Amino acid sequence: MDNINIKVLAKKLNLSTSTISRAFSGSTDINKDTRERILAFAKEHNFLPNHYAANLRDKKTRTLAVIVPEIANDFFAQAINGIEEVARKKGFYILLYRTDDVFEKEVSFVNYLNNGKVDGIIMSVSGEANDHNYLKTLAKKNIPVVFFDRVYEDIDVSKVTTNDYESSFEATEHLISTGCKRIAYLVVNKSISIGKVRMQGYADALAKHGMVFNDELVVDCSQDEKINYSIIKNALEDLKPDGIFSSVERLAVAAYYVCNDMNISIPGDLKVVSFSSLQIAPLLGLSTVTQPAYEMGIKAATLLFDELDKKGQHVFKKTHVLKSKLFVRKSSAI
């Protein structure tokens, strides 16, 4: 009773393997009673058709890969929730990969997925590199890919992003409206997609209000928390900004720590607005630009399944832009 399979069932029930198979596939070419008899017996013996054998036969895995930079981050966690939601409804499995923002890991994961391991991939990218061949081979193998939030512009796949430019513009204008004259922009890498677009929104908002864009006030940080702490500390000491617009949650958090230690009062001395999906932002009183993370996950997964459903046929790849929302809280109160 250990290795139960279709053959064994067939023998026990005096039926053929095809009939057993049909009972599970929901085929109509089977007598209702027969099916029920089979399913009942199967249930009793805890049998389910082996997924991998079916994969091999069908060349369908009913599995998708989700590749994200981090998991312990409310944005990605919520996005994964959205993806999971859709996948579950479709009866798909989710294979989870975390890159730690290391481009090499991303490449290596994707390369692994190249031989029929999954039917599709949803990812938020980690790199800024130009050699995206590792992604192009997926297309050749007809494995659809959807990017969300962090994307490579030069790759022709469906994308789900948010209106980063507009919300950055709005957030910056908001800071200006509270009276800020020297607004610093915190960014991890000002030359890649998100950092760049958000900076543009920031810069244009300044311009609109007759304020000069000062390169000094663009504080370029790293992936390392400790280093960021020093960078931000120095920036606050040297530049004495009266406002901070942070393109990334963890830089705002770092700024908070610095302010705590330096006895800088928020919002008294310094007003702060940050991109963030922190669920407890209200408690912190942090003003945020919040992306619809969960909805982005839903959308990304939906797009992927769209492509999967039209399998083979060419699908017109689009970028779907969802709207972020500015929540003004205590950290930028007048």
Added chain:
Amino acid sequence: MDNINIKVLAKKLNLSTSTISRAFSGSTDINKDTRERILAFAKEHNFLPNHYAANLRDKKTRTLAVIVPEIANDFFAQAINGIEEVARKKGFYILLYRTDDVFEKEVSFVNYLNNGKVDGIIMSVSGEANDHNYLKTLAKKNIPVVFFDRVYEDIDVSKVTTNDYESSFEATEHLISTGCKRIAYLVVNKSISIGKVRMQGYADALAKHGMVFNDELVVDCSQDEKINYSIIKNALEDLKPDGIFSSVERLAVAAYYVCNDMNISIPGDLKVVSFSSLQIAPLLGLSTVTQPAYEMGIKAATLLFDELDKKGQHVFKKTHVLKSKLFVRKSSAI
């Protein structure tokens, strides 16, 4: 060039499929040059052996399932990180499942995993039900399971927990030492494992300091955020506690919101300590009992691989208790 497999490779390279296979398996029974020639050619054509076919052959999936109540929660996210870390090193894939704390989902997932879908399962359970047969069939099929944090005591599998009793005792004592006379205990379900053990620590600490355990001060909450808000609000109004020990992070968060709205000052009017893995707890000033989530993930995965390595042989199942740590912050300052 679409459907490349070892047969195709064999033909192109004038070798047999066995030789090709050996090149990938790291077998020593192959000429070094031959192997390199094969690997080079394979790489050039983006070929990797099909994982599912290998599964079918070997009855090894190199995949494990992780089942958790939530993903968008710092504790679980960090635990998953730990699991992922270990799994990656072992070359294992992770299939992720989220139960939303719905017992039926847990049962259904586990049942799905019953037919060779994964080599092992790591889970933090959602139920309190008594019918754990769905788990027992896994044992019959030699699929090892490891529980972490939330466990079923009556199931004989390896478990990773924390010293909940001691840390609850310590946290409560700490509140007493700050002068609290009426300490409320917030819990989601005081009759199941975690809620129960933590309450015992709370009760015993009170007893040690000659304080009476007052059942009224045990505030039993629900899974619903809104309902919890009212429950806690009523509790604060009616019971007028001067301290809160929360067994679960989100109840503490709810309490914070209530205090905000009711103008109750923390720690002035009310001191708060909570179990929590919130990464930004320091910023909130929330005193926490913090579980080593990441390490628990590491440990759970390690235990699972131990069982996998000794495959078949009986493994003595143990409960591994890691230590939580009390961080006293502003919310319980004197």
Added chain:
DNA sequence: TTGTAGGCGTTATCAT
């Protein structure tokens, strides 16, 4: 409505 048989891609065994 049910049964037969071949093949999905791989690897282990056995032979050479």
Added chain:
DNA sequence: ATGATAACGCCTACAA
């Protein structure tokens, strides 16, 4: 060191 072959469990023409 390399090759031929059978088998893993399933599904789907095709046949009956």
